[in-house]
Amino acid sequence: MSTTGRGLGHVVVIGAGIAGLAAAHRLLARGARVTVLEAGDRVGGKLLPGEIAGVRVDLGAESMLARRPEAVTLAREAGLGAALQPPATATASIWTRGALRPMPKGHVMGVPGTAAALSGVLSAEGLARIERDADLPxxxxxxxxxxxxxxxxxxxREVVDRLVEPLxxxxxxxxxxxxxxxxxxxxLFxxxxxxxxxxxxxREIQAKAAANQQSGPVFMGIAGGVGRLPLAVAESVRARGGEILTNAPAHALRREPDGWRITAGERVLRADAVVVAVPAPAAARLLRAEAPGAAAELAAVEYASMALVxxxxxxxxxxxxxxxxxxxxxxxxxTIKxxxxxxRKWGWIAEEDPDVLVLRTSVGRHGETEILGRDDAGLVEVSRHDLREATGLDAVPLETRVTRWTDGLPQYPVGHHARVARVREHVAKLPGLAVCGAQYDGVGIPACVASAYAAVDQLEGDDRGVRDLAAHPVQSLHGGAGE
Known part of the structure; x- marks a missing residue:
């Protein structure tokens, strides 16, 4: 079962997060027969629609970068074009030095072009320190x-601690x-x-951005929640003849003379090609037998846990x-970050029930264990305490929900790009194998979709997408408070 000279044939995609679903969607457009294996009982990964007090909400990621085309285009292809909706307001604050202060403008991920851009957030000493940059070697x-x-x-350090770090x-x-x-x-690099x-x-980055001013919003949401996106893509995959199997964890991946053998529970599937679109620990386990070098690199990827209240x-x-x-x-x-x-941010939430106001907090950072060890009631309590301190909100909620994302966010330490390059170098030695997901080229939705598309192209012998991602990573810009 070779993909050479006769199309992609049967491709098994392991993982039904947005990366795996995007890969399946692209594969079907290229004429492949597709089977998606998902270990859990639902598709979507970190994109999760939910409900609170009768109002639809996102219980995971809530927006996507619109200045990159991949995610917005995929939403339109999946039939959600009419539901795309920008934030109703992009005005945010930073709670620092005992007060809510307007989020500064004129910076790149918290790094200013001038000291004046951070006036009001930094101390006089911090602003003066920025001015010394021009004189440093x-x-x-x-x-x-x-x-x-x-x-x-x-x-x-004040620039980092009070603005870069929270962003x-x-x-x-x-x-x-x-x-x-x-x-x-x-x-910035x-x-x-x-x-x-x-x-x-x-200042040069800002000047170039102004010269190439793009119209339209920077970020986009979906009426009813970004969690609708994977459901719509999955529906499109099935409508095009793709098969999606949930509660089907793949636990063995072996190369055979005529293709690949995938074992998922009691199922044994054979495929011309495989896309591994699961988080790094699961990918490491799957690749250990056939690509031990890639598996070792992936096993070293660290993750942060967090919770949304x-x-x-x-x-x-x-x-x-x-x-x-x-x-x-x-x-x-x-406690909250x-x-x-x-x-306020999403007009569709306000429209669903004008008498209900929904907000959320996030808690947990890499290396923090104590706070996430508390029960749900404890996380609600600390969230309400901090909200009261920051905003004066002291009302009793109608309803609360805690959503835990254990090992939800891959970390990108110094040297991450080199690790990804080594993973892909090992994987490239095995015909009919590709990888994609949040641990490679960016944690945002467009980055995951771009990673999936590059993986499909690579199966067809075209590595331009992978090389472009290596040279131009998809920056995971911050989408406003609480992203």
Whole structure:
């Protein structure tokens, strides 16, 4: 069963998160026969629709970057074009130094082009430290560097601790002093290579963005929740003849002379090609027999756990500040790391029941264990405490829901790009095998879809997509408070 010269044949996709479903969708468009194996009882991975107090909400990711085309285009192809909806407000705050302060403008992931851009968030000493950047000698960054380490060296720790850290934490639930600048904020990495002054490099990024001004919103949601996306893609996959099997965990993957043998419970499937679209630990187990080098690299990938606390209130009882929510710097010692005023941010939530106000908080960062060890009631309690401190909200919720994402977010430490390159180098030695997912090229929805498309192209002998992702990672921009 070779894919050479006669199309892709039968392809098994392991994993029905958005990456696996996007791969299946693309494979069917290319004429393949597709079977998707999902270990759990549902599709969608970290995209999870839910309900609270009779209102539909997202219990996982709630928006997607619209300036990259992959996710929005996939939504349209899956029949959700009319449901695409930008945030009703993009105005957010940062809860720091004892007050809610307007989120600064004129920065790239918290790194300013001028000190004035962070006025009101940083102390006078912190602002003065930024001004010294222009007089400092070049900071060598080598092949990669931690975002926090580099920015602190150029602009001072206060910029990192009060703005970069909460912004990056909203994406990775990680530590800015460990996260790779090359993989997580590639624009800054290129600016650091090209300029001695970091603020000068940021101003150049901003000038280029202004010159290439794109119309339309930066982020997009879906009426009814982004959690509808994997369901719609799965429906499209089935309508095109693809098979999706849930409660079917793949536990063995072996190369045979005429293709691949996949064992999933009592099922044994044979395929011309396989796309492995599961998180790193599961991928490592599957690849151990045939690609031990790739398996070893994937087994070393670390993950952060987090929880989302969703709360519904009677609107008449709940007065909130303006905006879409707020971020919380870890340095301020609070428990929650962000809050999204969901009914403010998404018009469709407000329309479903105008008398109900929904908001959510997020808790948990990489390395934190104590807070996530608390029971659901404990997480609701600390969320309500911090919300009261930040906003004055003291009403009793109509309903609460806690959604735990254990090992939900892969970490991108310094050298992440090199690890991904080594994984793909090992995988490329095996015909008819490709990998995709959040642990490779970005944790956002467009990044996962782009990774899936590159994997399909690679099965057809076209590695341009993989090379493009390696050269131009999909930056996981922060989508507002609570993302």
């Amino acid at each position: 070049r900071t060598e960054i080598g092949d990669d560097v931690a975002v926090g380490e580099y920015v602190a060296a150029r602009l001072g 990056l934490g909203g994406v990775y639930a990680g530590d800015a002093y460990r996260i790779s600048m090359r993989s997580a904020v590639p624009q 290129q600016a650091a290579r090209a300029h001695t002054s970091l603020t000068e490099g940021v 969703t709360l519904a209130y009677r609107r008449a009882d709940a007065r909130l500040p303006e905006g879409s929510g707020f971020l919380v710097p870890p340095v301020d010692g609070r 962000a809050s999204t005023f969901a009914s």
